[in-house]
Amino acid sequence: MRKYFVTITFLLLLAASVYIFFSPADTASIEAENREAAELPELSAETLISGEFASGFDSYVNDNVGFRGQLTALSDDIKSYFGFTPKLVGKVISSTSDIGTDETLETGLMLLNGRVMEMFSKKPEIEKKYAEALNNIRSVLPDNVKMYSMLVPTQLEFAKPIYRNAQDSQEQCIEDIDSMLSASITAVDAYGRLKAAEESRPEDSEDGLYFKMDHHWTMDGAYCGYEALMEKTGMNPVDKNDFELKQGEDFYGTLYLKAKSDMEDPEPEKLYYYDVESEGDFELVMRVVYDDGSELEYGQDAPIFDSTKDGYLFFLGGDQPIIEITNNKIKDGKTIMIIKDSYANALVPWLVNNYEKVVLIDPRSFKGSLTKEVERYSPDELAVVNYVFTTTFSDYCELLNDIAE
Amino acid sequence: MVFSSLTFLCVFLPAVLLLYYLSKNITYKNAVLAVSSLIFYAWGEPSFLILLIAASFINFLLAIGIDKFQGRWQSKLILGIAVAFDIIMIGIFKYAAFLTESANLVFRSSFPVPEIGLPLGISFYTFQILSYVVDVYRKDTGVQRSYLKFITFVSMFPQLIAGPIVRYSQVEKSLEKRNVRLNDFADGSRQFVMGLSKKVFLANYCGEAKDLLLGSATHATAGSAWLGIIFYTFQLYFDFSGYSDMAIGMGRMLGFHFPENFNYPYISRSVTEFWRRWHMTLSGFFRDYVYIPLGGNRKWWARNLLIVWALTGLWHGASWNFVIWGLYYGVLLLIEKLFFKWWAKIPVLSNITTMLVVVVGWGIFYFTDFNELKTFFGYLVGYGCQAYDITTISALCANAWLLAACILVSTPLPRAIYEYITSIKYVGVFLECIIMAAMFVGCIAALTGATSNPFLYFRF
Structure with missing residues (x-):
């Protein structure tokens, strides 16, 4: 009797596997992962021989099985039975990180008290490339343009030593890079300001300098960077209390998506922002320069705070090759150019209060020449603002270097 | 595939x-x-x-x-x-x-x-x-x-x-x-599902823990090095023996009887015993086609042993660390045969020392780069690193039951329990079907949610 039951059970299980394969795809589960489902690959002699068809087909099956949402939820449950997570210890998981370039790096994520934090791995060889890129940018700038470098640390750097020490020191990385910069580049100490602000912040306070489950800083965090930059430029920072603090949409953040299966349904975070925009009169224009040198302007009516976008994209609607923001209330012609990653996006709402023009250049998508842009805008100052993890991406440093050529 | x-x-x-x-x-x-x-x-x-x-x-x-x-x-x-x-x-x-x-x-x-x-x-x-x-x-x-x-x-x-x-x-x-009897099909399908479960539940998750502990994304500590290599020890075993179980199981479903390949190697009391229980078809091949033709135990046995083990190492990969790994076992087998035959008679202690030798062996096996290998052995004794950090503790807690399950499944005990409960009159067969279905559905779920699912022995 046993042989009948076992055989029938196994055959039924195989039939069920076939059934989930032919069942309609669970598109909602893919959307929840913020990506598109893999499509059935094209069948041709070429794709067959290269193995592209096989790997494409495997991804297609994985993404398009029926009940995918329930199955992945069950998978997460199974995983949670393998051990426990003491509140004080938190959890370290391995993940990957990319910053919108071709490179993807292995990275650790620390999950602690409802926060997800990237763990930093110092890469001295790439730091050298980063500093060289900045020095090359300096060498193509006219002498009268003041240049600043701001490297922004992330939140794990300010956690208690037992947590912080599980990663490489971001402070050391920033110090090492600053020491390699040419004398005519001024290092901006965002680190010191953030550290002081973090230390004076009550431990259980909800609003922080960084988002809980995103790798970016908040507008409060960016204010520290802004103060540090203003200190070096000799200008007075605006008082953040002059602006109304408003509550934006709920959001989770990009790191949440990576750590989701290791977290127990956390509450979404609220995005708070200081409404600089309604106090002023700003004009935005975006621009892309193509490989052949031709240009296209777009986004003329874009807002600084884009409430149609999720999460950190709220600031400027995300990254663009060039964004030019004019403050119509300032008429002194003062211009700052910023070469940056997305960290600068939350800094911009502060900077626009001190400059008539703020011009942002994103090396990941900007294909033009920095020299031409410098000629066009004649900036008084140029700042390179990046988060410290960019110094571990070799290709980002190359892109940074390329714009100086 | x-x-x-x-x-x-x-x-x-x-x-x-x-x-x-x-x-x-x-x-x-x-x-x-x-x-x-x-x-x-x-x-x-x-x-x-x-x-x-x-x-x-x-x-x-x-x-x-x-x-x-x-x-x-x-x-x-x-x-x-x-x-x-x-x-x-x-x-x-x-x-x-x-x-x-x-x-x-x-x-x-x-x-x-x-x-x-x-x-x-x-x-x-x-x-x-x-x-x-x-x-x-x-x-x-x-x-x-x-x-x-x-x-x-x-x-x-x-x-x-x-x-x-x-x-x-x-x-x-x-x-x-060939005639496939229903008994063969039933036994084969059970062995297949058990093998799949070993691979999906144990090997894959041990692999994730190992990647975190031995990878470059986190700090190296002595604790992480030991814990990482222990997870690798289990990953290798459940990966490979799971694969063999699936192969043997499918073979039976198709009417073939393939030889068993593993027999609880991690309960061995000596290195000699370990190699009688680990990848038995490979050891058998080298015994019959290299060791015995070279003279076996009759002539130049020590030389024959070292040749066989250098070749066994090399079979696992085209890199010197595999040759060293093979010779490491060759030398240990030689020493054991000459001086330490009595040691295996001491229970528990001999199990521990054998596993220590095996775990260290997997360390040599894991690092194909000599500098990395050297650094890793430094970490094992705490040279150039802390004793542990939050990553070590977190990985241990988050995988505590997994580790316990791996230790348990490395012994014949779960199988004995399984055989006992499934042989209970009337209910046993239903329990067997329920266990099989739960394992299979769990595997499908885990594979749907999987981020990493390599087979280690594919590269050999």
Whole structure:
């Protein structure tokens, strides 16, 4: 009797596997992962021989099985039975990180008290490339343009030593890079300001300098960077209390998506922002320069705070090759150019209060020449603002270097 | 294609079983098996399919030649040609780059290092073919005159790319005639599901923990180094033995009886015992085709032992760390045989020391780069790192029950419990079906949510 039951059970299980394969795809589960489902690959002699068809087909099956949402939820449950997570210890998981370039790096994520934090791995060889890129940018700038470098640390750097020490020191990385910069580049100490602000912040306070489950800083965090930059430029920072603090949409953040299966349904975070925009009169224009040198302007009516976008994209609607923001209330012609990653996006709402023009250049998508842009805008100052993890991406440093050529 | 993939479980296996059982005679059945095996192979390695077909065809013809001239000098000559051909083939595709690099290092030369990708499963199928031609020469087995049957033997998808290493004599009769009894199918399907579960629940998650602890994304500490290599120890065992169980299980579903490949190696009390229980078909191959022909225990046994273990190491990969790993075992076996036979009589202590030797061995096995290997052994004794950090503690807590499960499943105890509860009158069979269904559904779920699912023994 046993042989009948076992055989029938196994055959039924195989039939069920076939059934989930032919069942309609669970598109909602893919959307929840913020990506598109893999499509059935094209069948041709070429794709067959290269193995592209096989790997494409495997991804297609994985993404398009029926009940995918329930199955992945069950998978997460199974995983949670393998051990426990003491509140004080938190959890370290391995993940990957990319910053919108071709490179993807292995990275650790620390999950602690409802926060997800990237763990930093110092890469001295790439730091050298980063500093060289900045020095090359300096060498193509006219002498009268003041240049600043701001490297922004992330939140794990300010956690208690037992947590912080599980990663490489971001402070050391920033110090090492600053020491390699040419004398005519001024290092901006965002680190010191953030550290002081973090230390004076009550431990259980909800609003922080960084988002809980995103790798970016908040507008409060960016204010520290802004103060540090203003200190070096000799200008007075605006008082953040002059602006109304408003509550934006709920959001989770990009790191949440990576750590989701290791977290127990956390509450979404609220995005708070200081409404600089309604106090002023700003004009935005975006621009892309193509490989052949031709240009296209777009986004003329874009807002600084884009409430149609999720999460950190709220600031400027995300990254663009060039964004030019004019403050119509300032008429002194003062211009700052910023070469940056997305960290600068939350800094911009502060900077626009001190400059008539703020011009942002994103090396990941900007294909033009920095020299031409410098000629066009004649900036008084140029700042390179990046988060410290960019110094571990070799290709980002190359892109940074390329714009100086 | 890998067994633990949705493509295999939802599409390939059901389709093959259906077509196989719809085929009315052995020729059709063999054809279904051969064609599906070639598709299975080509799925991961389309460009090397031709090598598999060509190598098996040449050996197929040479074996007929050996048989034809049986007992005459021509037979020996053809055997020589066949063995040379197989060794040269594996030499070119697996060891060319390694040999050139080593030569460049020793002779300070600068021969260009050939860039040849490693054909999937070449170490396994070459050994199967080799054993066949040698066995035909030794008259240990009959010669196969049908290429369809021969390619069915060589390419049979359950054991094609990661073993067990099946000898022709073990399936010779089944290639001609096989009746799958329902008992075989039931036992096979159970072994398949258990193997799949070992791979998906234990090996994959141990692999994730190991990647975190030994990877570059987190800090190295002595604690992380030990914990990481312990997870790797379990990953290797459940990965490989899970694969073998799936292979043997599917073999039975298709009417073949493949040899077992593992017998609870981690409960061994000596290194000698460990190698009697680990990858038994490989040890068997080296014993019968290298050790004994060299003289075995009768003549120069210590030399023979070291040759066999250097080769065993090299079989696992074209890198010096594998040779060192092999010789490490060779030397340990030698020492054990000469001085420490009595040690295995002490329970628990001998288990612990054996596992320590095995875990350290997997350390040598893991790092193909010498500098990394050196640094890692430094970490094991706390040189250049902290004793532990939050990553170590977190990984231990987050995988505490996994680790306990791995230790438990490495012993025969869970199997004994399983056999006991499933043999309870009336309810046992239902429990068995429920366990099987729960395991299978869990595996499908875990594979759907999986981020990493490699088979370790594919690269050998």
